[in-house]
Amino acid sequence: MNGPLLKVENLTKHYPLGSGIFKKNIPVIRAVEDVSFSVEAGETLCIVGESGCGKSTVARLLMRLVEPTGGRVLIDGTDIAGLKKDALRAWRRRMQMVFQDPYSSLNPRLTAGQIITEPVENFERLSRQQRNALAADLLQKVGMSPEMMHRLPSELSGGQRQRLGIARALALKPSLIIADEAVSALDVSVQAQILNLLLDLQQQMGIAFVFISHDLGVVEHIGHRVAVMYLGRIVELAPCEALFAKPVHPYTEALMAAAPVPDPTRVRLEAPVEGEVPSPINPPSGCAFHPRCPLAVERCRIEVPPLVPLADGRVVACHVRAPATDVVAKPTTAANSSLSRVV
Ligand SMILES: Nc1ncnc2c1ncn2[C@@H]1O[C@H](COP(=O)(O)OP(=O)(O)O)[C@@H](O)[C@H]1O
Ligand code: SF4
Ligand SMILES: [Mg+2]
16 A cells, blocks of 8 residues: 555644534634644654643544544545444554553453453454453563453553553554553653553554654654644644754744753753743634744734745744745645655
């Protein structure tokens, strides 16, 4: 199959605030606004940004847990909105999700073995022997002992529960796993173990990840490419190495300045971003970052900056750092076309 595994085109999600007859006048929360990206087989695309910028809404749109206000999600070139019964079931096998809080996403009354074999049993009947063999295999894949299959979630540590969540996601041999803040609730040392586990699984099984996190340190460890979101929009999408070597968008720069610097040889960037994230109900005009941006000029208050492809394979939406006058390609397709996998 040619083309990307996952392609997202101009995805938009507005949540109406309240209801009424005159729908046109109801204010909306602009959770996701015109988001486009693609993910190749076996690739990790990270989505990073402050709380409330729309990351989880993108995840829910990808999993079809919520319907988009606009835009499309394509798997292997097929629009998931048009899928009917059987095709939808087949597609659901290919995309799995791992959540932030493993405890609330695991049924407390089921044993670890039942939890991880349940997705398969939704598709086919398993004998007791097959079920035990599958549970043992999946537990071993995520670095747990097969004896753990008899335990309840409450009898496991936070790290073990997250491993269990990953084992459950692996059960159907997916092509893509969407991990939403999957390590955020864990201690730093356990975080590192889970990230290494995901990297190993990717190498062994060729799984692609959409890895969502507010933590740039985590993203740097695991990502091939990184999309930075601000108030529902992607403002910079870049190969991981290029982004961490030199952020171009002033918001990315500010995020990095705010994050701890694990590498002492790396120069700390300018001052962290000041002020609060504005409300997505009535976002600032033009570039939504302009009230907080030290580089803002008059144009920033008026025009939304398009995503402009730069020579090093990134796209950036900034009138000052990536002026659209230099563009050759169409901005909305740039996020899909100009980015190749970087390992
Ligand atoms: N079901 C919903 N109804 C109304 N607003 C929502 C809903 N889900 C998310 N939002 C709003 O959409 C915005 C983006 O939320 P979310 O995608 O959860 O951000 P993130 O995951 O980056 O923290 C926030 O302002 C949030 O309050
Ligand atoms: S477009 Fe203007 S306000 Fe937005 S990030 Fe660039 S300089 Fe700052
Ligand atoms: Mg979230």
